[in-house]
Amino acid sequence: MKHTKTQFFGLLLTAFLFIFSTNAFAQSSETVKGEVLDMSCYVAKDAKGQGHKKCAQACLDKGLPAGILGEDGNVYLLVEDHSAADAYKKAIGHAAETVEISGKVVNKNGVNSLVVEKVEVKS
Secondary structure (H helix, E strand, O other), X not given: OHHHHHXXXXXXXXXXXXXXXXXXXXXXXXXEEEEEEEHHHHHHXXXXXXXXXXXXXXXXXXXXXXXXXXXXXXXXXXXXXXXHHHHHHHHHOOEOOXXXXXXXXXXXXXXEXXXXXXXXXXX
């Protein structure tokens, strides 16, 4: 009987840890509307807006990190979804422009990221 209780509690503990771990790393899908940023210039110099468009596009074209400054003031590092690489490429082609980017929002160790799944360009 003791052996059966040990197995039961082992299974219960395993189930609890599985449920806890999947909730701890849950990701939510969101749509963020805002300006596509060149993160290098934004972080170092607070550079953004149409006056920075040419430089920002050149930086993104070189492969420097991209982000989006949401209308709510939050900044997200843009991350390519390997199954939707074209969406990420579309996003980085619109430096200093307003777009809507949909994807999974992930906060890992204090870094807000948006895994790009879909992009709509706003006029």
